[in-house]
Amino acid sequence: MITQTTDVRHEVRSFLLENFLFGRSEQLGDDDPLMDTVIDSHGVVELVVFLQEQFAITVQDEDVTTENLDSVNKVVSYVTRKLASKI
Numbered sequence: 001m002i003t004q005t006t007d008v009r010h011e012v013r014s015f016l017l018e019n020f021l022f023g024r025s026e027q028l029g030d031d032d033p034l035m036d037t038v039i040d041s042h043g044v045v046e047l048v049v050f051l052q053e054q055f056a057i058t059v060q061d062e063d064v065t066t067e068n069l070d071s072v073n074k075v076v077s078y079v080t081r082k083l084a085s086k087i
Contacts (some may be wrong), residue, residue, distance in 0.1 A: 005080055008079050012051075012075050013025075013030075013070055016039075029072075030073045033073075034075075035066060047069060059082075
């Protein structure tokens with residue numbers, strides 16, 4: 001299981017780059033907003049499914065917010081918190 005923040009960051013960035021930016025890494029800073037710029041509402045669903053499958057966490061409906069999912073750093077922080085709560 002992936003538990004280190006750097007591993008989470010790598011996996012999240014790789015997913016976003018491959019699925020939404022098609023490898024254009026220069027267009028994705030860790031604090032850049034994702035919603036409505038990189039991903040749309042369908043992309044949010046794809047991101048949630050990816051997080052649940054990749055990290056074996058459950059993303060609750062109430063967790064799907066800009067505070068948790070609107071940048072690479074926010075996603076990493078959210079996933080790290082969820083993983084820590086499983087220990």
